[in-house]
Amino acid sequence: MNCKVRFAPSPTGFMHVGNARIAIINHLFCRKNNGKFLFRIDDTDVLRSKKEYEDAIKADMNWLGIGYDETFRQSERLERYHEVMEKLIADGFLYKCFETPEELEYKRKLAISKGKPPVYDRASLTLTDAEIKAYEQEGRTPYWRFKLPNKTVSWNDLILGAISYDLNSVSDPVIIKADGTFLYTYSSVIDDFDSGITHIIRGQDHVTNTAIQIAMFDEISKGTYQVSFAHLSLLINKDGSQFSKRLGSTNLGDIRAQGVEPMAILDLLATLGSSLDTIPFTNIDDLIKYFDISKFSANSPKFDIEDIFKISRKILHSKPFSEVAHFGIGEPAYEVIRGNIDSYNDFSVWKEILQNGFKSKFMPTPEEAKVLRSLSKKLEQLQKFSKSSIENALNAVKIELNITKQELYHPIRKILTSLDKGPNIVDIIILLGKNETLQRIRKHF
Numbered sequence: 001m002n003c004k005v006r007f008a009p010s011p012t013g014f015m016h017v018g019n020a021r022i023a024i025i026n027h028l029f030c031r032k033n034n035g036k037f038l039f040r041i042d043d044t045d046v047l048r049s050k051k052e053y054e055d056a057i058k059a060d061m062n063w064l065g066i067g068y069d070e071t072f073r074q075s076e077r078l079e080r081y082h083e084v085m086e087k088l089i090a091d092g093f094l095y096k097c098f099e100t101p102e103e104l105e106y107k108r109k110l111a112i113s114k115g116k117p118p119v120y121d122r123a124s125l126t127l128t129d130a131e132i133k134a135y136e137q138e139g140r141t142p143y144w145r146f147k148l149p150n151k152t153v154s155w156n157d158l159i160l161g162a163i164s165y166d167l168n169s170v171s172d173p174v175i176i177k178a179d180g181t182f183l184y185t186y187s188s189v190i191d192d193f194d195s196g197i198t199h200i201i202r203g204q205d206h207v208t209n210t211a212i213q214i215a216m217f218d219e220i221s222k223g224t225y226q227v228s229f230a231h232l233s234l235l236i237n238k239d240g241s242q243f244s245k246r247l248g249s250t251n252l253g254d255i256r257a258q259g260v261e262p263m264a265i266l267d268l269l270a271t272l273g274s275s276l277d278t279i280p281f282t283n284i285d286d287l288i289k290y291f292d293i294s295k296f297s298a299n300s301p302k303f304d305i306e307d308i309f310k311i312s313r314k315i316l317h318s319k320p321f322s323e324v325a326h327f328g329i330g331e332p333a334y335e336v337i338r339g340n341i342d343s344y345n346d347f348s349v350w351k352e353i354l355q356n357g358f359k360s361k362f363m364p365t366p367e368e369a370k371v372l373r374s375l376s377k378k379l380e381q382l383q384k385f386s387k388s389s390i391e392n393a394l395n396a397v398k399i400e401l402n403i404t405k406q407e408l409y410h411p412i413r414k415i416l417t418s419l420d421k422g423p424n425i426v427d428i429i430i431l432l433g434k435n436e437t438l439q440r441i442r443k444h445f
Contacts, residue, residue: 003033003034003036003198004030004036004037004197005038007022007037007039008042010048011041011051011057012049014252015056017252017269017303018235019252020064020269021272022202024066024265025269025270028270032289032291038071039070040072040073041073041075042074042187042188044182056253060253064262064266065284074187080190081190084190093219094145094176095125095144096127096132117169119169142178143174143178144174145171145174146173146175148170148172148212149167152166152167153215155214158228159297173212189220190220192217199227200230201232236303250305255305255308258345259345260308266284267280267311268308270287274292278307280318282319312343316342317341327344329354337350337422353416353419360417364415369444371401371408374397375394376438390426394409394425412425413428
């Protein structure tokens with residue numbers, strides 16, 4: 001398959017789960033079909049676009065392992081947009097408009113009150129030279145609309161199936177604002193055409209844009225350019241409400257800061273909304289082989305951020321030591337704690353717990369102090385510091401003080417690790433060694 005896709009974020013904010021899903025699915029589709037991936041920065045919104053956002057998006061993509069073959073910024077292509085603009089004006093497909101936002105709103109409400117669709121009436125097409133001059137003398141600067149053809153646009157969507165859209169039901173799109181800013185609908189079409197994009201994969205909220213842009217593709221290319229579309233269903237929250245990046249921590253940077261394994265995000269978002277099972281793949285090549293865009297449906301999937309953390313834990317628990325050795329935890333220690341590693345941040349926690357100089361802030365009760373004193377004596381007397389001898393010492397303390405297993409283990413675990421739960425306490429004692437274990441215990445009674 002001849003395949004070239006693009007991911008085109010606007011650097012007006014940080015990358016969130018919705019953006020990541022589009023990027024991931026485009027990337028997987030591209031690699032599955034041995035295609036090329038274009039990373040385009042849609043930065044024509046000069047006031048809101050910031051380099052810090054662009055840098056953050058690139059960092060997130062790098063973290064996710066989404067590589068690209070080409071990249072450019074729309075701000076670098078203004079001359080090309082002007083060139084096409086002049087051609088469309090000459091061909092009669094762009095026309096000046098002078099209405100204020102208030103006047104447009106009045107027209108919209110008037111149409112609705114008459115039971116008509118709120119579609120722009122193309123009044124500007126009938127303006128005389130004198131009327132245009134009068135507007136300009138008032139200080140009004142024109143904005144530009146693209147004149148849509150009087151027809152129905154159809155395409156076979158890779159996800160939604162056959163779609164037909166009557167262009168008479170939508171307003172001629174504004175493509176150039178009064179301040180000269182080129183809008184997404186326009187600049188994106190030119191970029192896709194010039195870049196040779198073969199497949200556009202994006203959210204269902206762009207279906208109307210697609211109908212409009214097909215008409216623009218036809219005019220700019222004179223009917224020679226064909227592109228396939230796939231519109232992904234939009235995410236909803238686990239309670240069924242509309243998904244919003246403002247609800248919860250869906251910022252990729254925030255998720256990364258919590259120590260998540262990036263493959264967990266790829267595994268979930270590559271299958272969410274499809275009939276594919278979410279499998280905790282540990283490398284992207286396996287996920288590419290598994291991915292299938294034909295399995296996606298039009299139904300909106302529920303997104304629960306906790307699912308990312310669940311998958312991340314599964315992946316982390318399966319990691320071989322060679323992949324985590326750089327965290328400074330020895331292999332024996334890793335085999336003990338791996339079942340308690342829920343995020344990459346936990347490695348630094350356990351490194352501190354196991355290293356000399358660790359200090360627990362736990363303050364034992366008088367009863368708990370008795371447990372610690374008794375255990376200290378019994379461990380001191382051990383000639384052989386082994387798993388069986390330590391288990392015998394713990395059991396002797398339990399019998400001597402007539403306490404439950406919980407009453408025995410709780411103060412010991414808090415003193416040695418500061419945690420309420422964790423690996424087998426005997427394994428922790430062995431890792432620490434006799435001297436370190438006794439030293440920690442004796443500081444607290």
